[in-house]
Amino acid sequence: MAENSTAEAAPAKKSKLKLIILLVIVVILAIALSVAGTLWFLGGTIPGMGGDAASEDSxxxxxxxxxSVYLEIEKALVTTVQGEGRQRYVQVYVSLESLGPQALAAAKLHMPLIRSQLVMVLGSSSFAELQTPEGRKNLADRMLDTVNQVLEQEGEPTITRVLFRNFVVQ
Incomplete structure (x- = not known):
């Protein structure tokens, strides 16, 4: 009778071991599927499953x-403009932007001519125009055209933008 009780206990331990192994495998599989689903949902690629060829090519x-590189015009551009029947003063600090240092070196070389032209463009503006954001953008575009015209006349590369560092209208 003692032999029968030991024989029945051994298969019960094996079935518990199989159940534990099966549960561990199920938990690992569930974790792997949740990670794969999250990557797919977020648009990532799953390693080993092949990626989107279009995204790799792009x-x-x-x-x-x-x-960009910049050149600051150190002295302010100061001039007068007509506004509401009186003279008003405008003071603008300007920087030039370019993608290469060659254009800025050329602008630095021709700075006296560029400053003169920029003061003339600033002086030809109206007081009402300089008080609006659109007017200031138009002024920056006209200044860019003026600087690029000077540089093209001298056979130099052009700049990409004129930036205002400080803009005062009194």
Whole structure:
């Protein structure tokens, strides 16, 4: 009778071991499926499952980032404008932006002519125009055209933008 009780106890331990192994496998499978589902939902690729060929090609053909370089015109551009029947003063600090240092070196070389032309453009503006954001944007565009005309006349590369660092109208 003692032999029968030990024989029945061994198969019960094996079935508990199988149950534990089966539960561990199910838990690991559930975790793996949740990670794969999250990656798929967020638009990522699952390693080993192949990625989107279009996204891989687009990353290869991207152009490298080129930072802008700047030249600050140290002295303010100061002039008078007509506004409401009286003379008003305008003071503007300007910086020039370019993608390459060659254009800024050329602008620095021809700075007396550029400053003169910029003061003339600023002086030809109206007081009412300079008080609005649209008027200031138009002034920056006209200044850009003026600087680029001067640089083209001298056979130099052009700049990309004129930036206002400080803008005072009295």
């Amino acid at each position: 990353t290869v053909t991207e152009e490298p980032f080129t930072p």
